[in-house]
Amino acid sequence: MTEVFDISQSYDTEKILLGIAGFYPTKIRRGLLVSLVCSTVVFITFTQFASVTVYAKKQISDVTKISEIFLFSTTQIAFVNKLINFVVKNENTVKIDGLLSDTVLTRVNKHESRMLRNEIQKAKTAAVLYRILCASVVISYGIFPQFDRTPGKKNYPFYGEYPFNPDNYYVAVYIVQVCVVGVSAWLNSTMDLLFVKLTTLATVLFAILSERIKNASNRRRNEDVTVDVALRKCVVYYNTLLTFVGLIEATFSYGIFIQFLCSAIVICLTGFQMMVINFTSAQFILLVFYFICMTCQVGMYCWYGQLVMQKSDEITNACYHVNWNEIDIKSQKMLIIIMERAKRPSTVHAAGVFPLNLATLMTVRAKLCEQQLKHGQFTQHLFLNCFYIGFFLT
Template identity: 45%
Template sequence: MLKSYSWIDNHDLAIRGTKSRFNKIYKISNFLNIERFCLGIGGFYPTRIKRTPLIKLSTLFVYFITFGQMWVVTNFVVSTTDLSEISEVFLFSMTQVGFVSKLMNFLWRIKQVPLLDQMLEQEIFTRVTTEEMTIWKGTFKRVQRYLVIFLSLCAGVVVLYGVIPAIENTKSDRKHYPFPGRFPFDPDRYYYVIYIGEVVAVAVSAFMNGSGLDCLFTKHTVIATVMFKILCGKIEGLLDNVDKGERSAVEKRIRHCIVYYNEAVNYVSLVDRIFSYGILVQFLCSAVVICLTGFQMMLVMSFQSVKLGLMAIYFTCMMCQLILYCWHGHMLMEQSRGITQACYSVDWNNMTIKEQKMLILIMERAKKPITIKAAGVFHLNLATLMAILRSSYSYFAVLRQLYNKTK
């Protein structure tokens, strides 16, 4: 059930100086419409798209493509001892493992997903001032530009996976596929069917993983970060436009900030519960994929290879995916730390003892920064990003030694 904060209307003159500046409703949840649609057409987002027979068929298709392709590449890895071929196929299969893990975790928690939408529709978040609306819109536009770059890289990977084998076919008599696999039949007899199927598998994974799950989590994290940014502004302006005869307004403002803080913390906690286990597997897979992609580019492929461009874009795409998680998680942590500084910046000497105690309550709660964890193991911050990159380099060094010994 949505909570109502109608008392804001009764005291908006004391809170922001003019009534017109506070009578604005901004639908924060509209920022998530694209991701809801992307997951909804696959039948993976609740309550947004009616589960028609076509949607159910689409869901089965995604499952079939994803798990079928993993079975094919797994059989190939088991049947070969060539380290360069294993690494080429394994980097794609690890990407698939990360995607499937996030998808299964999301479906496991899917009953809690509508609660996020309900929390964003609470009046305490949607009723904003002109300045706060500017912050929301400006942040959303900036983040959307970053996500467009990430999605463009994903699209580039899909296109190159489809184009490069066709180029290689013109240079040799042997038929080339987007990625090798082992089939219980002669794949050359069904070359075009398998070729199109593999490209579709890459496209479906990129669409659901990048456009759906990755962007959805990133936007939820950004929304939480803006909540704490706005809260800092509310705290810093506790004494703005307050006359001596309106001291009761300060106490109401502090109570409003406490409620706002509690709701923001609850929102972050719910985001953490829904996505955290999938993020842990994604981090482990990302460390392996970055290592294998670097191994392919630096040791296996020559500079004349047409696949070098594919590996370069793939590497950049995986790095961007990892940065999306860690950077925005770090920004959330830093913004939540700013609440204590905002409390210090208030002219608390002009507050009553009761108001000072209420302010101290906020400061004590804000001593521990708000973070999102990967299954309670890793914090999403820049330190974790560097740890993953160090691990990737360690794996790369081991692979390089093994590869040099087998040459």
């Protein structure tokens, strides 16, 4: 007994959040209000980035301030690149939506439906935890500057140069700066989680394909669906799934590459900041939240990329469960075709430079640890390793 499972509903939250800002190709994007929101988001982000850049030129001799400014600037560079890349590749998201509405992928039995629901629920739980972490960073930016106040000086979430005295409009400037961080976190985390949920779907769909291949030889000639027909459907399903993974890579590849480069720089700069500021200051707590958020972001991409590669690699093992000696020659040839293709696991790459898997994550960790030890950041080195241990245990 089969049913049609609406796979695309698993990332409805991300579609709505990106659609509100006008960056997801849905019908709502055509509205005047949405276009205004989209323009406001871009304007505020670039204005604040320009303000920080101008201020940095005047503080070139202050290493501590420059590192803090560069920390924010690098994060914004990664965010803007990801956003531009996503908008440019908007047509791919339309193709993904169409592909996930195809009955080849949506028609499942009760067992497969349970598999989909379980994995989607896990992805949604991870999404909630990640959003809480991002929200903690935004709240920290809004609250902690007030705890580190010095007499006669007004603190802001981050430095900036303005054509007016910001102290005269302290509350307004403060709110705008927090909003910039909030909008960046909102859109950045949403694009991250869209990738997470799409790769989760790819992972469970590969698992479903493995189950179907294993059960293919259980067919009998007198059944409506013979071994030959079952394997034909598996080939079509496999091709559709490979197209889906290819679209995921094409949509997010460049943005992930820039994110990785910027994240490595940000993690190092955060470690430097944690070393030069007072451990008892509120800013140190902010940096701890920020450090965890950035390492979690890199870890998520590699972890879910690893799951896709791992599940696609299991297709070969599934083929070995088929009683090939009991099926006809035509079915045996189709089985060989599936096995030959499965020799090369589906892997999501970052701009074709490196794959998103645990090997890449460990390489990044090793390089960061090497740099931290080189510069005497022993506390940050220990913190980074403890975080990765906790990440994998979770």
